[in-house]
Amino acid sequence: MSDDRAVVERLLGRPPQGPFEVVRRSADGTPTVIRNAPFLDDGTPMPTRYWLVDPELTRRVSTLEAMGGVRRAEAALDPVAVAEAHRRYAHQRDADIPAGHAGPRPSGGVGGTRQGVKCLHAHLAWHLAGGDDPVGRWVVEHLQPSAVLRLTPHPDRLDAEIAGRLISLPIGLDALVAALAGGDPPRPEDLTNTIGLVIDHLDDLVRAEPQALDAPVELHGPAAATLAAVEAGSPVTGPSELSRDAAEEVFRVLATESVADRRHNPGLPAEEVGSIVAVCCLTVAILRALRLDRLRLHG
Numbered sequence: 001m002s003d004d005r006a007v008v009e010r011l012l013g014r015p016p017q018g019p020f021e022v023v024r025r026s027a028d029g030t031p032t033v034i035r036n037a038p039f040l041d042d043g044t045p046m047p048t049r050y051w052l053v054d055p056e057l058t059r060r061v062s063t064l065e066a067m068g069g070v071r072r073a074e075a076a077l078d079p080v081a082v083a084e085a086h087r088r089y090a091h092q093r094d095a096d097i098p099a100g101h102a103g104p105r106p107s108g109g110v111g112g113t114r115q116g117v118k119c120l121h122a123h124l125a126w127h128l129a130g131g132d133d134p135v136g137r138w139v140v141e142h143l144q145p146s147a148v149l150r151l152t153p154h155p156d157r158l159d160a161e162i163a164g165r166l167i168s169l170p171i172g173l174d175a176l177v178a179a180l181a182g183g184d185p186p187r188p189e190d191l192t193n194t195i196g197l198v199i200d201h202l203d204d205l206v207r208a209e210p211q212a213l214d215a216p217v218e219l220h221g222p223a224a225a226t227l228a229a230v231e232a233g234s235p236v237t238g239p240s241e242l243s244r245d246a247a248e249e250v251f252r253v254l255a256t257e258s259v260a261d262r263r264h265n266p267g268l269p270a271e272e273v274g275s276i277v278a279v280c281c282l283t284v285a286i287l288r289a290l291r292l293d294r295l296r297l298h299g
Contacts, residue, residue: 007031010293011053018046023129026054028241033125038097038106045104047112049093050125055293059214060143061121073138074117081134082117086110089126089133110135149215149290153223153282158198160205162212169201173223176278184258186277191255194278198285206290217286217295223279225299229267230254230276236299243294244287251280 004022008031009015018040024033032054036046052058061069074082086109093106108114110133111122120139127136152159156172179194180186206212218239219227228236231250254262255277262273272279287295 004031008034008053011055017041020051023050030054032057033128035129038093043103045106047093047106047108048122049089050122050129050131052121052125052128056146056216057124058121060146061124061139063214064139064143065120069120069139069142070117072142073120073135077117077134077138079116083115085131085133085135086113086115089131092131147211147215149209149212149217150220151217151286152220153279154221158201158282160209160212162209162215165209167205167208169205171198171201173275173278173282176281177275180277180281185256191277191281194281195285195288198282199289202285202289213290217290217292218298219283219286219295220298222299223275223282224297226269226272226276227279227283228297228299229269230265231267233266235267236297240297241294242283242297244292247280247283247287251277251284254280 005016008020008022011031016034019037020034022031022033023035024031026032032052034051034053036049036051038046038049040046052061089110090108097105106112110126111119113119113122117123117135120135123133123135124139125136127133127140147163150159150161152161153173155174156170158169158171160167160169176194176198179197180190182190219242225236227242227247227250228240231242231246232240254265257265259273262268262276263270268276283295286292
């Protein structure tokens with residue numbers, strides 16, 4: 001895809017330092033695993049042929065490693081089978097090195113490891129790319145399901161559900177609409193204060209449930225359906241994704257329009273014209289407070 005480099009740069013948090021190819025994607029087409037060239041752009045050897053770029057999978061593997069996953073995998077698996085996997089990996093990587101190459105070369109097996117198990121991320125990446133890797137298969141079997149944070153706005157509260165626990169935050173849509181009632185369009189200071197109010201309550205949520213910072217987030221209910229329709233320009237059937245950039249752009253547009261102008265936005269139901277800016281403030285606050293690149297909308 002033409003924009004793969006930009007997407008991978010966003011996922012990595014930095015520009016890729018060498019040539020790569022996307023070899024595994026999620027259901028929506030987002031890159032999950034890339035295959036790196038044997039050398040970076042400056043000629044530095046790159047031993048890690050397969051790289052996991054999916055942030056949620058990366059977090060889950062990091063959690064497994066923090067729970068002793070490397071030691072557990074090494075104890076559970078046949079060391080001969082692991083050594084053979086390292087050899088296969090190195091052979092495939094080295095086959096891409098031009099004939100007659102002089103100078104430093106990448107070495108080691110999976111992720112540059114010469115023996116045993118050191119990086120579960122690299123093993124999972126190769127496995128997801130189709131590699132015959134017993135460690136990668138072990139990782140898949142032992143990954144814990146990801147806890148999802150489900151947020152549902154109501155007129156008088158915001159319900160937050162994660163890992164079977166429900167916390168109701170005393171910040172509902174009615175209060176947010178009232179906080180923005182001082183001007184048409186809303187005054188900039190009221191927009192800032194409203195977003196800050198939501199962030200303060202979300203900080204309380206994070207203190208009570210620290211895993212909320214690592215969880216994928218879903219926004220549920222009629223407010224989510226309205227936001228999805230406004231972003232798409234027409235009603236949306238089923239779940240959809242909203243990136244932080246898109247949410248900020250929708251907020252910038254709607255927050256600077258009068259109520260009369262807002263009525264002309266495609267996808268915005270007439271009965272939601274008065275509350276949509278409050279929904280935008282809530283959504284932007286969620287993305288900022290929880291440090292998200294995107295969230296899922298479930299109307």
